[in-house]
Amino acid sequence: MDISLSLKEIELIVLPERRALGADLIEGSVPVVISGVAALDDAGPADLSFLGNRKYTPFVATTAASVVLLPLDYEATPKPRQVFLFVKDPSSALARICESVEKKLWPRPAPGTHPTAIIDPSAKLGANLHIGPYCVIEADADIGDNTVLEAFCHIGRGARVGRDNWFKPRVSVAEYCVTGDRVKLFIGAVIGGEGFGFETVDGAHRKIAQIGNVVLEDDVEVGANSTIDRARFATTRIGAGTKIDNLVQVGHNCRTGRHCILVSQSGMAGSTILEDYVMLAGQAGLAGHLRIGRGSQIAAQCGVMSDVPPGVVMMDSPALPLQTAKRLIILRRRLPELFKRVSALESRMDAAKSDGGNQDTAIKKE
């Protein structure tokens, strides 16, 4: 892949980072067109690089990158055929460049419906939709303006998709589920699988009917192959601005607040509630019917079995507050020492006793 940016384009992109600065803030002669972005020590002559963290300063002198974003107060002269571009904040300037490249290389697909898309006549379609090849839109579905469905997307019966959504290929929004505006769903995401609930009758697991749906509020993202189950009744709800990574499981009747983060392979059992700004790190797991307080963070692989108050960091399985968990981790590593100390005490005690003629020999030693 080739990002194909000329120095002139890069200058324009980072202009807000350079505004009101003199033109002398570019040093060096114009090189070839830039074809990629790389870290200072990974970069080749076709790359742009940047000094985002001062600890990498030594690499500036040795980088092969043709264009380097540097902070204003950095003093150095580029090599021949190299350009130094001085900006207020190289990381922020880089982010602007990446956004510009993303818009160019991952453009929003143009409106239009591929002739292979199968759309039920009862479906209601907004304006400026992109509906890719082999999409299937079932009866009574309703899709808002400017939404993009890439190849193989499936919108179930009666589902309501908002405006400006972007679904990558192979996304499923099952029956009666609802998405807000600007929702992004990644490849293979499953919104509205059947909740997992059974009662055992005569030794067999009998499914409990699951008649709810899933609602993803505005600006939610759900990663590749993640699964969010529909509620037993009412709604499994993902709050506005919540971002969900790949391979995450959200059980039936869960609710997340606004702006939560669920990192890859984390999971929520049924009916658990996250308040706003909760963060689940990778592979964290929450039991069912819990409430996790606003702003709390659940560390990677943490297993939460009971409610968590707001603003707490939990780790370990079963979960403990961070400081307690860290202390126990350290003390646990000192168990060999502790066993030795107890043995030593026992020996000293025995020695003292035998000095004094005591016969207390029944106490078992290590």
Place this chain on the structure above:
Amino acid sequence: MDISLSLKEIELIVLPERRALGADLIEGSVPVVISGVAALDDAGPADLSFLGNRKYTPFVATTAASVVLLPLDYEATPKPRQVFLFVKDPSSALARICESVEKKLWPRPAPGTHPTAIIDPSAKLGANLHIGPYCVIEADADIGDNTVLEAFCHIGRGARVGRDNWFKPRVSVAEYCVTGDRVKLFIGAVIGGEGFGFETVDGAHRKIAQIGNVVLEDDVEVGANSTIDRARFATTRIGAGTKIDNLVQVGHNCRTGRHCILVSQSGMAGSTILEDYVMLAGQAGLAGHLRIGRGSQIAAQCGVMSDVPPGVVMMDSPALPLQTAKRLIILRRRLPELFKRVSALESRMDAAKSDGGNQDTAIKKE
């Protein structure tokens, strides 16, 4: 979504819960049609609610629900435009209503083959099949009567699907795999991926041929995006009535008994056997070549490294019997206290020794 139930319909549905009771067991005037089901404190005027657990009794007086299912011995009068429906068991009555709604809103798709389905001429198709858009059925596949394949399902070469199966969109049943009757597979489930087995030859991992299949017995369910690998040879077998949640992994040559439950994100490494009625909770993991005894339960995030006898609950990683694990969790939390007690003992011992003029100073303290 709108469940659209009139009070008359609800009365009919819960009739078995009311049979032989007087007509006076309905109190209140007929309200509007019900459009949803909700918990007492979440319900609005368009909802039906229920008192399933006595601890929610206070909410009955304040709920906005128009129809409330209540136990026979509950004494109260509905508000204007509210109906109380007295039944033997409100939870059970609710389950009946949900089942009725599910049948209405998630009806079994009608028989018929979508013109875009690609069916190899050698495939053998039963009666009354529903084959959705963009399904692909390969050579020599055999599909039993009354089975439903929703959009994008893929039935591999030589696969045999039983009667009354229901596959949601994007299900894969790979080559030579077999399903019994009444099997349900959810969106994105993969039955019959290639087993993961290698031998290392000259530093490279060389695949060991995997020539087995997967058999799902009658009444098995497999959740969204779960994966079950085909056997190295012979069969990876999921016993009758076993229910598997989303994002679960079952390795090659595993066997589960009848009526097991595998909760989301749990995983079984190759050749492990579950006897009947085993339960794996969320994110539990089993090493390979193990046997888990009948009725045993493996707690969430538990890691099992050796065989488990029947009827045991295991937790922790590596796994321990529940009572042992719980005791160790409690004692571990008391490690700070234990370290202090040992230090105190050492101080007392030192003090006693120095009282007695003893010179035992070599023993290291905390």
Place this chain on the structure above:
Amino acid sequence: MDISLSLKEIELIVLPERRALGADLIEGSVPVVISGVAALDDAGPADLSFLGNRKYTPFVATTAASVVLLPLDYEATPKPRQVFLFVKDPSSALARICESVEKKLWPRPAPGTHPTAIIDPSAKLGANLHIGPYCVIEADADIGDNTVLEAFCHIGRGARVGRDNWFKPRVSVAEYCVTGDRVKLFIGAVIGGEGFGFETVDGAHRKIAQIGNVVLEDDVEVGANSTIDRARFATTRIGAGTKIDNLVQVGHNCRTGRHCILVSQSGMAGSTILEDYVMLAGQAGLAGHLRIGRGSQIAAQCGVMSDVPPGVVMMDSPALPLQTAKRLIILRRRLPELFKRVSALESRMDAAKSDGGNQDTAIKKE
């Protein structure tokens, strides 16, 4: 499924294991055609079996298998209508048979493009491709010779697929991603999902543009429903010969060395690097920005929070070197005993003190 092998075919397949041995190394009369492979104690009369491990020797006398592979020095006589086939190494002979069966039952699909495949005119297609039904190949994609795409595969814009790849149904290789030669991708694998990176601006999580790609080098395999995210910039790289199981997550900017093994449900957070020959066991998790040294092994469910030197086995969460972890696991199980021993010491100390008239009663006991 039926592997349909005659004894004559089996003899030919295992010939390299028998070469230079006398014809008398087959004992018994020719039975029916073999239809399956099974363990000695599972086998029926239609099966072939083998003595791969001496501990199963007692089963040879009782097995119902019609053909049994046995080591040269094994002395026994087959039952009527049973054949013993003596070979240098029964496991190796079995592997040859399985490979032969796999080639027969899972043949590489013949070249040809299904008429329903949608291929952008700008895509560059090599020779001898198999492109299955309902595949979608986007603009500027490039696919090397002899590659197989089964049903529903999606090759994104500008992606480059190497020679002799084999993608099972429903594989996605997203925009600009690259695969080497002989890459195998299993059902539902997602190569090149968008990296998961945000900055929080005014309380909302704002996506950081992700403009990199994924490169899978030669001979990589990625299991069913696994997900590998594209880099923030530059490349998420999977080294040659690395094998990835089902439901594995690899975050943006990760790099694996050559010949690594990532077992099912393991996960790597962003920017972590595996050197060559690293093994992640099932459900293991690695934090971001780590380096795991060559040949190190991360045990099942292990949680790694810091760099790991080469050649080490780590277990536990947070991770510890194997020997340390094992010792702590054992000592932790002895905590009940340790608490008792400390209590006993306290009692003895108290007793000693009171004998001596000491009043040290302030120290708290268990």
